[in-house]
Amino acid sequence: MTASTRVPDEPPIAHISIDDDEAATDALFRAARRAHLDLDEVERLHDQIDAGALDSLLSHHRRSDADGEFTLVADLWDHTFVVRPEAVEVYP
Structure with missing residues (x-):
């Protein structure tokens, strides 16, 4: 995995909304x-990214009174994935 800037x-x-009870990896x-x-x-996926850390990041954000948002950008399977608390997007 290489990180996009x-x-x-x-x-x-592709753009999908993350369900309230859904894990980020799902x-x-x-x-x-x-x-x-x-x-x-x-x-x-586990060979590409720390799936547990990704799920924990989303779970933590949902549990806390987080003032800020997070955006994770990662290159997976020759595509760029952008993960935010509410959605995942895929770019060519």
Whole structure:
């Protein structure tokens, strides 16, 4: 995994809202499927990103009275994924 420095300026090829009780990694997989990525052909998520840390980050944000938002930008499976507390976007 290589980290992107910013959110792409172009429109995403997939955008999904994260359900209130959904783990961030589950939302990330839903976004990947919406972007028509063949998940049977790609490496496991755990080989690309610390899935537990991602889920904990979203869970912590939901539990706390966080004043700020977070945005995680990561290159996964030759696409750029942008994870925010409310949504996941996929860019080419």
